[in-house]
Amino acid sequence: MSDRYELVLTCPKSLEGLLAEEAVGLGLAEVREQVAGVRGLGDLETAYRLCLWSRLANRVLLVLGRFPVGSPDELYQGVQTFDWQDHLLPSGSLAVEFNGHGSGIDNSHFGALKVKDAIVDQLRRHSGQRPSVDKLNPDLRIHLRLERGEAVLSLDLSGYSLHQRGYRLQQGVAPLKENLAAAILIRAGWPRIAAAGGALVDPMCGVGTFLVEAGMMAADLAPNLRRERWGFGNWLGHVPALWKKLHAEAEERAAAGLARPPLWIRGYEADPRLIQPARNNIERAGLDGWIRVYQGELATFEPHPDRGQTGLVVCNPPYGERLGDPASLLYLYQHLGERLRGRCEGWEAAVFTGAPELGRRMGIRSHKQYAFWNGALLCKLLLFKVVPEQFVTDRSEPAPGDARMIGGQLVERPPAVRSAPARLSEGGRMFANRLQKNFKSLGKWARREGIECYRLYDADMPEYALAVDLYRDWVHVQEYAPPRSVDPEKAQVRLLDALAAIPQALDIDPARVVIKRRERQAGSRQYGRQDQQGRFMEVGEGGVRLLVNLTDYLDTGLFLDHRPLRLRIQREAAGKRFLNLFCYTATATVHAAKGGARGTTSVDLSKTYLDWARRNLALNGFSEKHRLEQADVMDWLAADRGEYELIFIDPPTFSNSKRMEGVFxxxxxxxxxxxxxxxxxxxGGVLYFSNNFRKFQLDPLLAQRYALEEISAQTLDPDFVRNPKIHRAWRLQAKQRD
Structure with a gap:
């Protein structure tokens, strides 16, 4: 065999340029980039060095040869032209990975089978033995790529992917692969910063991948020094003495690196469940003397206490998947920018994000951006120099004793210079002005009437299609799904403008803003839990206390537009039997009980909401004489024989729960x-009927059978007069006989 081989290094897409630079530094010659990899020429020592030292490659493939393929038979014959006795014992095991298609080969499984058969048949002819197939831990892993009628046949020297360094046995949700983390650090300039003795901080470190990769670079640790199994271990062409020499050199470099004074590398993580896994990973990497991890919110992270020390702040903020995430992510990025400006002046920062538009909300201009693929998601690496010239916002001195609520904790502001609120866009300022105007007028009315929860804004400006409700000192935002004619990117920018404006306009902690998207709901989604926070709060209305939940469900448990109807029911309920159909959380029932109803019955199909209703009644001291029925309303009414002097019906527009037959x-x-x-x-009884279906038309025949009056205008308080179509309501009674 030749002393010089063609070597192919595979990598995640978007790392090709960095991998080419790294491979040249490790001795690969005539390097050329290709999609998701590079190729070049090198001897066996170079191949071993790449396996041991590459921080960016997935695999190191030693190319045995190339040959044309026009059919499955030609593939079989081409593989048989190589002497497999030079590579694998007949008693050994192999695995074949096949990529590509064409030349009559429709799928990778069929192609791999033809390659395997060619190797096995040749070895069996020579020795009478055939190797076995072992997909997990084979003695030899064969790789064949078929592209445009050419087959590239290789040995996989790495075995399993090189990004699996062996230290990260515990990981969090959707962690970065180790080689992607290394690429981010290289692009961020960490090798340069580390060589100058700089520090590194990750304020959202998860299980510590950035920290470990940074530590290995700084301490000159070969990323795969601790790997025990290699693809070349049982290859007959393997030269153990050469490998041992390179491995010993790497161990000497690691010992020398770890003997140096450690750099200051720190991680902070809000989730206490990830702290020990992060520490375990750091210990497995041999860097527990270099790296420290602390449990703490973003607002608690500190750079090096030595004010002369600078370095790199690097992080990968979480991606949004739950209701409320647009708000929480926006404020997370704003807090990050605020912390960088206030505490890390003179540092460099690198933010890896799947939402680059949020990076523009940090109040610092990025001087460089790089695109990276994180799996199938295109992300951006934003690089910042944390210097005043790059700040988008002004700065001001903190007020004495200033403190604020962040992440549910009261955090004292440090006596250092702090950032002013993020500067709003022109649209954001317009939105903030409208909120302040509404708050000034509606706030007076709410305080006068003793109302704690009300609608402050309801798509008053068409381009900002939101409903903004106040629940005491919390803000509940509902984003109406934009029509298809609206550019989704513009809609997202407007949403972020509005979310940035809300805390400033209302002088409220961003942690107390919750956002949801309002779309037509049907089936189980009407009652489905959206989150698991379980955070209920008490609010007052008309002398009763009610429980609301702003985070876990699409609705909060209290329909604000029905406030006048609930209070009307309270005024009219004395001594009456009250029936509440489609009762939801039975807020109207609580009002009826408060008004002196001699008994109430509340019917709903959802056990979740009936449990909530039971808690609402108990909160106000009502338990006896108040019946809760879990049933389909139509079936229950058909079977019921009771009489009620006061009935309230507020049905959903549609319902097709699995607990009912058919669709309502x-x-x-x-x-x-x-x-x-x-x-x-x-x-002599009264029935109130209401619904919020915008296109609803009441059957005109009902007016012939009952005394019927539309009272919609009478059931709108000042916070809903801007949107008279929020619901329609009628008062029904039996007609008086002549």
């Missing part, structure tokens, strides 16, 4: 619903 459609089914309910109305 308020437009189609409201006539039968009202007929069934009116049959249960006692002599």
């Amino acid at each position: 459609d308020v437009q189609r089914d409201h006539t039968r619903l009202l007929d069934l309910a009116m049959a249960r109305l006692a002599r």
